[in-house]
Amino acid sequence: VGSMVAQNEVVQGGTRAILTLADGKVVDLEKTKGGIVEKQSATNIFNQGGNLVYKDSLVQAVEKAVFNKVTVPRGGEFSITLSDGTIVYLNSESELRYPVNFVGRDRRVYLSGEAYFDVTQNKEHPFIVEMKNSVVRVLGTSFDVRAYADEDEVLTTLVQGVVRFSAGKESVVLEPGKQAILDKLGQIETREVDTYLYTAWKEGVFAFKRQRLEEIMKVVARWYDVNIFWENVSQKEVTFTGKMKRYDDFSKVMEMLEMTGNTEFVVRENNIFIREK
16 A cells, blocks of 8 residues: 555644543443533533533532543543532643542542643632642643653743642742652653653644654654554654644644654554665
8 A cells, every 4th residue: 555545644633622520431432422422410510512511500518529530542632620619621641630629628620631621710719630649739730740650751841820840759839830750660850841852742733842753752652543664763852843733634733743853654544664775
């Protein structure tokens, strides 16, 4: 098969996710657009095309937190408006566990993968994001957390507000424009970054600045749900700067990446072979 024909196999991601309710019931959110998905205690859950919204129908004292979970597959994205109004944008291959209603002193959610949080301010009830081995504490702010199981580093990037990022005994307070990096040894470093590079995905854009091709292809593979094979390992070190639309055809992404020099992409079904030209 010529590579042009095979290219049509690769499809860009879309809004898709699975909702798991506290009782174990599973709802495919791609198939239930519009209207009430579910009613839990005093909370209605609406699916508004790619955004799941939790709305309290009456004010009542909820004693115990009831947890839901949204799982976004490779090739998906989805957003959730939590009961306090906080908006969470979930990237591909990510999962968020959160209470239907927040109960008690803090507003705590559990993340694996990547999410952008736009947190409703409430000083009495701090917002807390827990990952596998680190925690972000918030007052009211916008930030991106990236904690994929298959990556060595956890990245927290602050756009506005203030957050405290902790892992074990170490912790740092971030200001806007700063990023905390937790490495696999459990050490935290901070650096100044262009936050756009780390949050552009939620605006439908891939943005890279002198990024290694190996890192870029991890990001691309999650969105297009493809497998990557390096025929020439040296190609991992090629760097690229530029912007691409996430909803573009995969062939457009390859064209842009091939412009950087001597890299060639061969597509066979959903396998991408990367080699030197």
